[in-house]
Amino acid sequence: MLVLSACGSKSSTGGEGSAEKIEWKMGHLADEKHIWHKTANEFANLVKEKTDGSIEIKIYPNNSLGGETDTINAIQAGTADLVISGETLQNWAPKAALMATPYAFKNSDHVKAVVEGEIGDEIEAEIKEKAQLTPLFYLNRAPRNLTSSEPIKTPEDLKGFSMRVPNVPLFLNAWEAAGAKPQVMDFNEVFTGIQQGVIDGQENPVDLIQSGGLYEVQKYVNETEHVYSWIYVLVGNKQLESLSDEQREAVLAAAEEAQAFGENLLQEEIEKVKNELKEEGMEFVEVDQDAFREAMTPxxxxxxxxxxxxxxxxxxxVK
Incomplete structure (x- = not known):
């Protein structure tokens, strides 16, 4: 089993009496200033500390291991080990589509109640079985909002509006029903896509709007708040199973502490990010959320x- 995981990770043996060292690769789409990257760094440090240096995690931000789908495929192939991912997992585990269903969640407390309850357990079990990934911990996300160069307040304003969505069929169908022209595109292509007029806008939480530098090419954040959701930090099943019992326990303990770190960071950062986007010239637009919900639900x-x-x-x- 260790041989299998070592295909993507690098294992080395140190000096006399030292344990075999495991080096894991972890990929995500955000930049180095993002909450996910800071939390990933904290997790990596905790893992190193709790395993006495026998496991080291190298983090690759900015899609430098490829997009989410590429990284998940790489983990399954043994050339990467960990990923931060959310609803993209539905391409393997259909129940993961419910992680980010438009207008399914009222707020962050509703998300927490779902992910930490029976429904969350079911989603995690399917991811583990069908995507061959084990969720180590989750992080709540700020709500997704629509960005544009002209204000958008109702679905009627979406006529002819070409927009990027992630590789999530549900998003495509929902935005098409609302009147937009959605298309799938990797996040690292969005800035250039807007700049070159390939798309008119996109939708994401404010932290990724900032992380992607979209304030340079978009003027408005239209507060659709159409998706409250969460993401997982996941490791390949084979990689986790290859560890000793002691190492596995250490990784899970580190995950629990990293989750608490990430939750505190999210609360601190989101208001700060909104203010910084405003300072960069973005305007936040109040929209008719009920009209968007009504347009998308069927x-x-x-x-x-x-x-x-x-x-x-x-x-x-769920209450």
């Missing part, structure tokens, strides 16, 4: 399978 329900719809209804009922 497409959401028709896009989900019977099993997904059942989960969707259960999410709506």
């Amino acid at each position: 497409a959401i329900e028709s896009s989900l399978s019977e099993e997904q719809n059942e989960l969707y209804k259960r999410i709506l009922e």
